[in-house]
Amino acid sequence: MAHSAFRDYARYWRSPLLPGAELLTAEYHDHAFTPHWHDAYTVPVIEEGAECYRYSGAHHVAQAGSVPVINPGELHTGARAVDEGWRYRVMYVPVDYLHALANEIAGSAQPLPWFDAEVIRDRDLARRVSRAHLLMETHAASGATPDSSARTDSPDLLAAEAALIDALSTLLVRYGRTRATPLLASSHEPRVDVMKALLAADLTTPLRVADLAQAIGLSPFHASRLFTQATGLPPHAWRTQLRLQRALAPLRAGVAVADVAAAHGFTDQSHFTRHFRRMFGVPPGRWQTA
Template identity: 40%
Template sequence: MGEPRENVHFWQAGHLGGLELLSARYIDHRFAPHAHDGYAIAVIESGAERYRYRGVEHLAPAGSLALINPDEVHTGSKGDDDGWRYRVFYPEAEQVRAVLDELELPIAGLPALRGSVHRDADLVDGFLCLHRLLESPSSALEQQTAWRDALLALFRRHARLPDPAMPGREPLAVLRAKDLLRERLAEPPSLEALAAEVNLSPFHFARTFRRATGLPPHAWLKQQRLDQARALLKAGCAPVNVAAQLGFADQSHLTRQFKQAYGVGPGEYRNACARSFKTH
């Protein structure tokens, strides 16, 4: 059977304070003039959307961002015979303000996004990856970090947000955070909880941690899990037990990440280590 002509998936991201999200394909649907209390950040995946915004007709093709500011009336309809497929973020004004406030920037009020249709390949890819991440069972640590990074990139480019100050060194906070992550490999704390433990704002902590380690907290945690997985496999533990012990979603999740990092699957690695032990 072919793909349904139209489909809609709407949900909320629990780790991001109920951020509203939409993934949809529309063909004949037409949005009546309406406005949102917060922002609308749409990524066009295929086809094209046509809409009227601020008295101007816009056409957003595949591979573009369509940006709408709070309380701005706009419409929406197909800009292509086959309609359009897109992914949309609907952050409330307070959700955006709360994140930007963490940067302690000298800005008054809520920044307005300039323009509407933008073909920024890196931002498009970043928001597509983020949207898919929020649709997956990924950790709060990863989701909260990725959301802050995406918002900062968007508002620096299209709202002329001032550059935030360079993150500080904060060596004691980084060491404490590393210890907390090692203690909770299987069930890591969220970015917000981890930052609170070291008395920093989430954004400040994430940027400080990345500066100190070269990795965002969730990526550093992933490396620790893989290092521990390798040690357990070398000791003879079965991959399925390793996956459960270290917080991987399942054995296939462990296999994908292990092979991506080391070029060999965990089962093969375990067997090779066992053969080497017998030889010696």
């Protein structure tokens, strides 16, 4: 029996139970995410349909009941894997929060948690992540706050927080790893770091590949190829992703979208909106009002 197609719909929201995090409830059919990264741990649960994506040099398919975790700073894409598309819930968990939870579980200081690139196919974990996300969303929609207990019809704050801790601690205990360190660091890493520093220093300053090449003593062709091999993106695309990441804080603070666009090197608001939508699935104004 054929399933009806999902629509392109996304709602970002926030919860006081997970400070500094964005949470997403969405379904997609036509939308496809261009290569991008997040500064947080991306913890999705696929509820219906299936998503395909490129991550860590491979093609992956995440079906309903799976939890395709993406590590912070890691490049990935996203698109439908089946005709109807996919519906999912996502927590963008701040690095400090998950690291602190890992320390609490172990009872001592731990390295940053890291997760293998393979899709986590664990229906019990998926149920826990979905339940925590739903309880937090219901609590947020009720208008209740951590300091208010007057509303008798609001979802139980303790239940929502307990579900969140249960879901993320289960993820850590079952699948948390330590990031593997290459035995030998690439001799090109310092050159790539120099180019990244130049690209990140002032996002409003125009740069050419020739400027990067001159800084590391290579030809423009070799500098661009080295950077793309190391990061997965050419210099201009990598800089656009960095601009988008740095734009999030002022957007959260309520700065006007046009001002954020200008301050982060975008040509104009429409240029900013076009790139923002490709990465987040919604325009920056709607993201800002989450």
